[in-house]
Amino acid sequence: MKCYRCGGTMVFEKFFGICEEFFGWRCIFCGEIVDKVILENRLEQKR
Numbered sequence: 797m798k799c800y801r802c803g804g805t806m807v808f809e810k811f812f813g814i815c816e817e818f819f820g821w822r823c824i825f826c827g828e829i830v831d832k833v834i835l836e837n838r839l840e841q842k843r
């Protein structure tokens with residue numbers, strides 16, 4: 797998995813939201829966070 801912004805390495809991490817935990821990808825260079833919902837939204841916009 798590469799960061800779509802800077803092309804850096806992304807690591808799979810566990811995040812803690814307001815009322816739930818979720819897993820997502822975080823870029824170790826620019827700090828970009830991508831989770832499942834964000835990815836799905838991005839795919840929707842391409843249609």
Ligand SMILES: [Zn+2]
Binds near residue numbers: 803804823
């Ligand atoms: Zn990045």
